[in-house]
Amino acid sequence: MPDTNESIEALAQQEYKHGWVSHVDADQLPPGLNEDIVHAISAKKHEPEWLTEWRLRAFRHWLTMREPEWQKPKYPKIDYQGIIYYSAPKKKPEVSSLDEVDPELLETFEKLGISLDEQKRLSGVAVDAVFDSVSVKTTFREELSKQGIIFCSFSEAVTDHPELVKKYLGSVVPYTDNYFATLNSAVFSDGSFCYIPPGVRCPMELSTYFRINSAGTGQFERTLLIADEGAYVSYLEGCTAPQRDENQLHAAVVELVALKGAHIKYSTVQNWYPGDKDGKGGVYNFVTKRGMASENAKISWTQVETGSAITWKYPSCVLKGDNSVGEFYSVALTRDRQMADTGTKMIHIGKNTKSTIVSKGISAGHADQTYRGLVKIMKGATGARNYSVCDSLLIGGTCGAHTTPYIESANPTAVVEHEASTSKISDDQIFFLRQRGLSEEDAVSMIVNGFCKDVLSELPMEFAVEAQKLLGVKLEGAVG
Amino acid sequence: MTTPLLEIRDLHASVDGTEILHGLSLSINAGEVHAIMGTNGSGKSTLTKVIAGHPDYEVTGGDVLFKGRSILQDEPEERACAGIFLAFQYPVEVPGVSNLYFLRSALNAQRKSRGEAELSGAEFLALVKEKAKLVDIDQALLNRSVNEGFSGGEKKRNEIFQLAMLAPTLAILDETDSGLDIDALKTVAAGVNSLRSPERAFLLVTHYQRLLNYIEPDFVHVLLDGRVVKSGGKQLALELEDKGYAWIEEEAASA
Ligand SMILES: Nc1ncnc2c1ncn2[C@@H]1O[C@H](COP(=O)(O)OP(=O)(O)OP(=O)(O)O)[C@@H](O)[C@H]1O
Ligand SMILES: [Mg+2]
Numbered sequence: 001m002p003d004t005n006e007s008i009e010a011l012a013q014q015e016y017k018h019g020w021v022s023h024v025d026a027d028q029l030p031p032g033l034n035e036d037i038v039h040a041i042s043a044k045k046h047e048p049e050w051l052t053e054w055r056l057r058a059f060r061h062w063l064t065m066r067e068p069e070w071q072k073p074k075y076p077k078i079d080y081q082g083i084i085y086y087s088a089p090k091k092k093p094e095v096s097s098l099d100e101v102d103p104e105l106l107e108t109f110e111k112l113g114i115s116l117d118e119q120k121r122l123s124g125v126a127v128d129a130v131f132d133s134v135s136v137k138t139t140f141r142e143e144l145s146k147q148g149i150i151f152c153s154f155s156e157a158v159t160d161h162p163e164l165v166k167k168y169l170g171s172v173v174p175y176t177d178n179y180f181a182t183l184n185s186a187v188f189s190d191g192s193f194c195y196i197p198p199g200v201r202c203p204m205e206l207s208t209y210f211r212i213n214s215a216g217t218g219q220f221e222r223t224l225l226i227a228d229e230g231a232y233v234s235y236l237e238g239c240t241a242p243q244r245d246e247n248q249l250h251a252a253v254v255e256l257v258a259l260k261g262a263h264i265k266y267s268t269v270q271n272w273y274p275g276d277k278d279g280k281g282g283v284y285n286f287v288t289k290r291g292m293a294s295e296n297a298k299i300s301w302t303q304v305e306t307g308s309a310i311t312w313k314y315p316s317c318v319l320k321g322d323n324s325v326g327e328f329y330s331v332a333l334t335r336d337r338q339m340a341d342t343g344t345k346m347i348h349i350g351k352n353t354k355s356t357i358v359s360k361g362i363s364a365g366h367a368d369q370t371y372r373g374l375v376k377i378m379k380g381a382t383g384a385r386n387y388s389v390c391d392s393l394l395i396g397g398t399c400g401a402h403t404t405p406y407i408e409s410a411n412p413t414a415v416v417e418h419e420a421s422t423s424k425i426s427d428d429q430i431f432f433l434r435q436r437g438l439s440e441e442d443a444v445s446m447i448v449n450g451f452c453k454d455v456l457s458e459l460p461m462e463f464a465v466e467a468q469k470l471l472g473v474k475l476e477g478a479v480g
Numbered sequence: 481m482t483t484p485l486l487e488i489r490d491l492h493a494s495v496d497g498t499e500i501l502h503g504l505s506l507s508i509n510a511g512e513v514h515a516i517m518g519t520n521g522s523g524k525s526t527l528t529k530v531i532a533g534h535p536d537y538e539v540t541g542g543d544v545l546f547k548g549r550s551i552l553q554d555e556p557e558e559r560a561c562a563g564i565f566l567a568f569q570y571p572v573e574v575p576g577v578s579n580l581y582f583l584r585s586a587l588n589a590q591r592k593s594r595g596e597a598e599l600s601g602a603e604f605l606a607l608v609k610e611k612a613k614l615v616d617i618d619q620a621l622l623n624r625s626v627n628e629g630f631s632g633g634e635k636k637r638n639e640i641f642q643l644a645m646l647a648p649t650l651a652i653l654d655e656t657d658s659g660l661d662i663d664a665l666k667t668v669a670a671g672v673n674s675l676r677s678p679e680r681a682f683l684l685v686t687h688y689q690r691l692l693n694y695i696e697p698d699f700v701h702v703l704l705d706g707r708v709v710k711s712g713g714k715q716l717a718l719e720l721e722d723k724g725y726a727w728i729e730e731e732a733a734s735a
Contacts, residue, residue, distance in 0.1 A: 427536065432572045434556040435532050436586035436642065450576030450625065
């Protein structure tokens with residue numbers, strides 16, 4: 001594991017590190033949601049008619065839907081008419097050089113630890129940064145395009161590659177899918193788009209950073225990632241939001257398409273503002289993430305969820321092609337009044353499909369966490385295999401952890417294994433580490449990082465380091 | 481007269497409301513090796529944990545001085561950084577945390593608290609190599625998770641390796657010899673002996689005279705019901721091996 005103790009100490013002071021607000025002039029639509037707003041969003045983005053129509057169909061469908069109530073976290077009713085559905089930094093971000101980007105915006109990204117400039121030169125990570133609703137800058141684009149890789153904002157993809165967008169948008173998560181995905185389909189304002197041509201191994205990690213900035217805005221970004229036959233891509237997604245009293249809604253949709261023999265690795269470090277100690281404010285993180293795997297394809301989801309007042313997400317794999325593979329590695333940390341209901345769905349359709357689920361949940365304070373997973377073996381999925389392990393770690397006596405694995409098998413040749421455990425950090429472990437000279441917080445952080453190792457080791461190196469730091473910071477004051 | 485390295489004065493300590501140590505006194509000078517023996521449940525491990533500052537144990541009377549200063553208010557990590565090391569009777573496992581990562585963090589935390597520069601990766605590995613040889617610990621164990629799946633003997637050896645790496649001023653070994661085969665015992669003893677120095681003291685908790693054949697103590701104390709009831713030289717250990725504890729219990733009862 002990478003050595004991060006120094007950085008944990010450096011970060012020790014702050015409560016919520018990303019809790020500042022940028023004062024960038026924003027071009028906003030008035031709050032509220034109706035067909036005019038949907039039209040206006042589409043018009044602002046100069047979208048073709050088919051897309052406007054698609055949005056409208058979604059919106060009309062949404063009106064017929066009811067907000068779901070089956071999930072464990074309960075929250076006060078969201079006022080959908082009080083949300084601003086479109087907010088863009090005023091200076092047009094369509095620039096070819098970073099010099100033209102609003103300096104304060106650049107500063108924002110620097111505070112996020114992703115100076116685009118530096119990223120560009122040093123790290124070899126191509127970044128698309130989504131600020132409120134609009135994609136600001138995609139680095140490395142030219143370099144990638146030499147190999148035929150398309151990595152751009154969703155809006156640009158609509159303009160420059162309409163055939164790809166039209167073909168795949170909604171192909172994995174249809175606009176009728178669920179309440180929040182349908183809402184997203186109606187009002188999404190931007191996001192990232194990526195296409196890897198057949199046989200191409202994307203030479204760098206692709207990365208998107210999301211940040212909600214303006215007050216009262218919702219963030220509805222949409223990510224569409226297509227790995228053509230035999231292609232490989234590793235994609236990273238990071239999220240932060242400023243500290244605000246009111247709750248903010250984040251309802252994103254991520255669609256992954258892995259064609260024959262392709263491999264998509266999608267990693268998330270989520271650190272939306274969780275609300276204060278008593279549960280005031282914080283982001284509602286209701287996202288729909290799903291991947292479709294064709295023959296011999298592989299989709300791996302890795303997530304580290306530490307933020308948000310409520311997290312409610314189930315990155316899933318539809319294993320449609322024979323011999324396709326789905327993986328889900330998850331760390332979810334909740335403390336204070338945070339709630340998380342998260343897990344995955346593995347839908348085995350093809351023959352000899354394989355899935356692996358490794359979920360590590362950590363709860364502290366009054367937090368409550370549920371692992372909810374579905375392994376579904378369809379009739380034709382002969383020889384399907386699933387292995388799931390769900391471990392929960394409790395810190396203190398007032399938090400909760402629940403594991404709800406659903407297994408539906410319609411094929412008798414399938415083998416499904418599930419293991420679950422719940423443990424507490426023992427006083428003797430903490431004492432042992434303190435006896436060797438570590439502070440109580442470093443001791444807890446070390447134990448938690450060890451607990452999560454199987455998941456963290458799935459992350460690309462620099463992301464693993466960030467995730468470890470984050471876990472350390474998040475655990476500040478969680479013990480004792 | 482020089483200040484003792486460790487001085488325990490009339491120590492009373494309880495756990496969960498039950499008093500275990502009933503007025504224990506003990507004094508250890510730098511450079512000395514003391515052995516503590518006593519029946520099961522007499523309070524030996526309790527004493528070691530109280531010295532190290534385990535939060536479950538409440539000191540209700542008396543004092544513990546380290547280098548002349550009371551440490552009762554100090555956090556466990558402060559005591560560790562001050563130079564107190566405890567090799568546990570039952571070493572705990574820390575799944576997923578590599579032995580070396582853990583040790584490097586611990587060593588650097590201690591160095592930092594003393595105002596010393598942290599060791600670089602290369603310096604650290606050089607030290608590991610030297611000390612691993614000293615206690616003859618398998619390189620493979622060092623990269624595995626702390627004590628996870630280690631055999632009983634491997635865990636004990638790992639404690640001594642940590643001791644060698646952290647180089648404390650006061651090393652307390654709680655039954656490190658239990659569960660070691662003869663060869664391991666000899667290696668561990670050789671490791672401890674090589675760490676003996678005029679500045680450093682050892683407190684060895686043991687049930688067996690055997691260990692004391694290899695690590696010769698300056699003093700042997702007998703703990704009975706939370707008190708030191710008899711102290712003597714190394715021949716006291718031989719006597720205990722021979723006669724058991726009954727005669728001491730009688731002696732203590734009639735005293
Ligand atoms: N939580 C507790 N509540 C009550 N009594 C306790 C508690 N923990 C330990 N004790 C008791 O304290 C006494 C001393 O225990 P300790 O572990 O110090 O003994 P020991 O001398 O190290 O024994 P051994 O030789 O078996 O290792 C024992 O009688 C034990 O049962
Ligand atoms: Mg004991």
